[in-house]
Amino acid sequence: MVVTTCPHLIMPLLSERQLRRKPLVVIVGPTAVGKSRIAVEVAKYLGSEILTADSRQVYRGMDVGTDKPTLLAREGIAHHLIDLVDPDEPFNAGLFRRHATAAIDGCYQRRKLPLLVGGTGLYVRTLLQGLCEAPPSDPLVRARLRQDAYEQGSEQLYARLVLVDPLTAVKLHPRDTSKILRALEVYDQSGLPLSSFHAEHGSERPFSALVIGLNRARDHLYRRIEERIDWQLTHGLVDETQTLLYRGYRRDSPAMKGLGYRHVASYLAGDCTWDEMVRAFKRDTRRFAKRQMTWFRREPALTWLMIEESEPAEQTVSRMMGVIHPFLAGLDGDVDTHSFLNS
RNA sequence: GCCGAGGUAGCUCAGUUGGCAGAGCACAGCCCUGAAAAGGCUGGUGUCGACAGUUCGAUUCUGUCCCUCGGCA
Numbered sequence: 001m002v003v004t005t006c007p008h009l010i011m012p013l014l015s016e017r018q019l020r021r022k023p024l025v026v027i028v029g030p031t032a033v034g035k036s037r038i039a040v041e042v043a044k045y046l047g048s049e050i051l052t053a054d055s056r057q058v059y060r061g062m063d064v065g066t067d068k069p070t071l072l073a074r075e076g077i078a079h080h081l082i083d084l085v086d087p088d089e090p091f092n093a094g095l096f097r098r099h100a101t102a103a104i105d106g107c108y109q110r111r112k113l114p115l116l117v118g119g120t121g122l123y124v125r126t127l128l129q130g131l132c133e134a135p136p137s138d139p140l141v142r143a144r145l146r147q148d149a150y151e152q153g154s155e156q157l158y159a160r161l162v163l164v165d166p167l168t169a170v171k172l173h174p175r176d177t178s179k180i181l182r183a184l185e186v187y188d189q190s191g192l193p194l195s196s197f198h199a200e201h202g203s204e205r206p207f208s209a210l211v212i213g214l215n216r217a218r219d220h221l222y223r224r225i226e227e228r229i230d231w232q233l234t235h236g237l238v239d240e241t242q243t244l245l246y247r248g249y250r251r252d253s254p255a256m257k258g259l260g261y262r263h264v265a266s267y268l269a270g271d272c273t274w275d276e277m278v279r280a281f282k283r284d285t286r287r288f289a290k291r292q293m294t295w296f297r298r299e300p301a302l303t304w305l306m307i308e309e310s311e312p313a314e315q316t317v318s319r320m321m322g323v324i325h326p327f328l329a330g331l332d333g334d335v336d337t338h339s340f341l342n343s
Numbered sequence: 344g345c346c347g348a349g350g351u352a353g354c355u356c357a358g359u360u361g362g363c364a365g366a367g368c369a370c371a372g373c374c375c376u377g378a379a380a381a382g383g384c385u386g387g388u389g390u391c392g393a394c395a396g397u398u399c400g401a402u403u404c405u406g407u408c409c410c411u412c413g414g415c416a
Contacts, residue, residue, distance in 0.1 A: 054380090055378090055379060055380065055381085056380055065380095066380085090377090090378080091377090091378085092377040092379090093376075094377035095377070119380080121375085121379075122375075122377090123379080125376075126376080126377085129376080130376085131377070132376050132377095134376080135377090137378075142378085171374085172374095173383055176374090176382060176384085177382070178381065179374095179375075179382065179383075181382095185377095186377095197376080198376060253378095254379095254381070257378085257380080258381090259380045260380085262380090283368095283369080285380080287370095288380055290370095291373095291374095291379090292380090294373060295374095298374095298375095
C-alpha cells in the first residue's frame, strides 16, 4: 500500500479555542449528488466523525433503499444517527435534534470535529437554528385529529385552525393537512397557538457552522438518480421491501412511505406493472431532488460547490478542503467567524 | 416511382365553420419550526414542417416542396 502525503492535513484534534466556538461542518445537497462518499474522504483528512442528517437512514432494516453507507464504505470512520429506531417507531425532527446534540457533544469530548452530512433540510435546520419550545408530536392527539379529518374533512380542521391560530392559518393552504394537523396538535396540548411558540423562539445559532452545498448539473444529477435506482432494484431493494412487509410494517406508515419502498410495495401488491413502478420511482425521486434544492437555496450563508461530471472525487475533496481550512483557521483566531465567512 | 395516412409543447395527441393555440404525462418555480424521501401551492415551456397564394387577418383554405409511416411496385 502506497502512503501518500496528504496536502490538506489539519490538526487531528480540535484546540481548546476551537472547541469553545462549537464548530460544525455541514455538507448538504440533493439525493444522489455523492455526499456520503465525499464526506468519508473529508472526514479522513479532518479526523472527523460523521453525523447523518437523513430521515430515512435512521430506520433499522432499511438499507438498500435508503442508500445507507455500508460498513466497508464507511472506511472505519464513525457514523452516527443511523439505525436509531425500528420502522414502526415514531421518529421526527425533535428526536433527531436530541440524538444529534448528544452525538455532537460526544465528538467534542473526543476533541473531534463533527461533520454533519445529509439531505433532510429540516433536520439540518434543527441544529443550525434550533427548534421552538412547542410540545412534541403526540401519537394519541394526532390519531384523534386524523380521525376528525377523516370524518369531517380537512376543511373543518382548517376552519378550526383559523379560530385558534389565525397567524399560522394564513401561512398554510387549506389542503395542507399534515401541517394543519401539527398546528392543531400543538394547540390541543398547550392551549397556545403554534405561531406564539415560533415568535418566542426567534433566532438561535448554537454552533459555528460552515455549510457547504454540493450540486451537479440537473441532467447529470437526474442520470445519477436513475442509475442508482436501477442498481437498487437489482441489488436487494425488492427483497428488502418484501421482508419489511412480511414483518408487518404497514404500507402507509411513515417509514414505508419513503421513496422506493412505497413504489416496490405497490408493485408487489399488483397495483402497477414493473415498468410503471420504475418510471414512478424515478420521477418521484427527481421531484424530491428538486424540492431539496429549493430548500437548500434558501439556507443562509451556504457555500455551493458544483461538481463537474468528469471531476474525480479527490479533486472535489480538495476544493472542499480549500473552504474548510480557512474556516478552521478562523475559529482558532480572534476573528469573528461569521463575518469572516461572509466576507 | 405510384397510392394512402400523417407532420401542432420534451413525449402522446386534441383543436380552431379563418380571429391572442390546449389536454394528459414529462418538466420548471416555490412554501415549510417534532410525519420532511412527508405534505402543500403556482406555471404552458410553441416558427402549429417550409415557401408562396387567397384574405383585413392563415396553424386552419389553395398550390408547390420537404420529411415520417403504411401499402403497391
